[in-house]
Amino acid sequence: MTKNVFDKPLEKSTTSLIKDAGKLVASYPKVPITVDCVIFGFEESELKVLLIRSDLEMYKGLWSLLGDNVKNNEELDHAAYRVLKERTGMNDVYLDQVRAFSHPQRHPAGRVITVAYCSLLNIQHHELKIYKNELHWHSFSSIKGLAFDHKEILDACYKWLQKRIQEHPLGFNLLPDKFSLRELQNLYEAILGVSLDRRNFRKKFASMDLLIDVGEMEEDVPHRPGKLYKFNFEKYEKNKRKWIGIDF
Amino acid sequence: MTKNVFDKPLEKSTTSLIKDAGKLVASYPKVPITVDCVIFGFEESELKVLLIRSDLEMYKGLWSLLGDNVKNNEELDHAAYRVLKERTGMNDVYLDQVRAFSHPQRHPAGRVITVAYCSLLNIQHHELKIYKNELHWHSFSSIKGLAFDHKEILDACYKWLQKRIQEHPLGFNLLPDKFSLRELQNLYEAILGVSLDRRNFRKKFASMDLLIDVGEMEEDVPHRPGKLYKFNFEKYEKNKRKWIGIDF
C-alpha cells in the first residue's frame, strides 16, 4: 500500500495546484520537430514515390523523403502541406498523418522527432514544378536504402496505404480523371501485391455503382480499347459506409 | 517555368551539401512534447476511461488525461509506458500510438505538441496502485468537458477503438480471463454503440473457433448461469488474417 495523501480516490485535492503553467511548460525538454511526406503516385502500372537527394554530406548520394522542420506555432498538418508546396509546387493534395517516429538516434545530428504524412496523387495531374535536389518519381519496388530512418517511414506508410486503399476510394487519386478498368485493377494489384480475377474485379466495381461511364474509349493502345470511367465522388460521399462487422 | 539550376531532374547535384548537420538541426525551432494516454476499461457493461484531476489552477476542477512531458532522448512509446506506470502503478499493458495533436493554442502555456496513446485493459486485472490527483475510472458516456483539448483527443481515440476492435481481438483485454458470451457481447455493443443479434453473435464467435470453453459456469448471477470461455490467443497469432477485400 502506498502511503499517499491522496489515497481515497474521490476526495477533492485542493493542494498544490499549479498557478503558472508557463513556468511548468518552460521546464519541459524541447525537441526539434520535422514532418516527412511520403507521396505515392502511379504510372505505367507501377507504384512510385517522390524522393529527393539528401542534402546532408553524410548521406551523400542517398535519397530521402520530402521533409522540413516545423515552424514556430505551425500546425503539423500545415507544415506537411507547406513542404509539399515548397518542394514540388503542387497544390490541392490531401495529406494524412500516419504516425510519429522518435528513435533518439534516428537523426545523426541528435534528437529530432518526425511526424510522417502520406498522400497519393495523380502523376499526370500534378506536374512537378520544382526539381531542386533532383526531385523525381522512383519506382517503389526499387527503393533499397534511404537517408535517416526514411526506409522505415516509407514502409510504415506503404502498409498504411495498403489498408487504407481497401477501405477508402483513395486509389482514384492516383489515376487520370478518366481511366479504364484495367488501369484500376493494375493499381490495386500493384499496391496490394496480389493478382485479382478480372471478371470478379469488374463485377465488384459494377455492383458498387460508383463508376460513371464517360462514353469514351482508350486511345493509342495496341489492342482493343477499353471504356473509360470516372469515379462518382459525390455519390460516394452521400452513401458512406457505416461499417459494423467483426473480422479478425 | 522556374529558372532553377537543377532543372534537369536526373542531374546529380554536387553543390551545397550540408556538412554540419548539427548546426542545421540547432537552427530548428524546438517544441515541448508530451504524451497523453487514453486508457479504456470495461466494467458493469460500461466503457470507462481513466482520468485525473488537472493540476493546473486554470483548469481547476476539470478532469484530464494521463500525460507527461517526454524526456530528453526518450522514445514516445517509452514515455507513454512510463506515464502509465508512474500514474497508475500498472505494468503489462499494451499501448498504441494514435496520432499527434498540434494546435498552437491547445495548451494555455504556449505551444506544446502531444502524441496520443491508447490502451485497453481489464479493470479487474490492473488494480490502480496510485490515486494521486484523484485518479479513477469514469464512465465514458458521462464525460463532458476535459482540460486542454483532451476531449478531442479522447474522441479520436474512441473512434480509433471502435475501428480497431472490429479488426483485432483487443476486446479480450477488457474482460476478465474467463468471461461469458453475454459479457463479450455487452462489450461489443457498448463500444460500437449498436445492439447485435445474440444468436448471430454467438454463431460468429463459434465459427471463428477462437474461444476455449473452460468448463466452468458463471456464479452469483440472478438467472441461469452461462458458460465461461477464454480467448485462444495462441491460435489467433498463428492464423492471423491476411486480409484482401475492397470495401467502401
Place this chain on the structure above:
DNA sequence: GCAAAAGTGTTGTCCTTACACCCATGC
C-alpha cells in the same frame, strides 16, 4: 411459478470465388 437470461437452427439473401469463351482492335 415467475422473471431473466442461456442456449439453440433454419431459411433466404447476398457476396465471393472459380472458371472459359467470344469480341474488337492494331499490326
Place this chain on the structure above:
DNA sequence: GCATGGGTGTAAGGACAACACTTTTGC
C-alpha cells in the same frame, strides 16, 4: 490472321440477417 487485352455469365459455397421457442437458474 494473329496477338492482345476487353468484355461477359454462371454455378457453388460461404457469410450474414432475420427470426422464436425451450431450458435453466434464483427468488
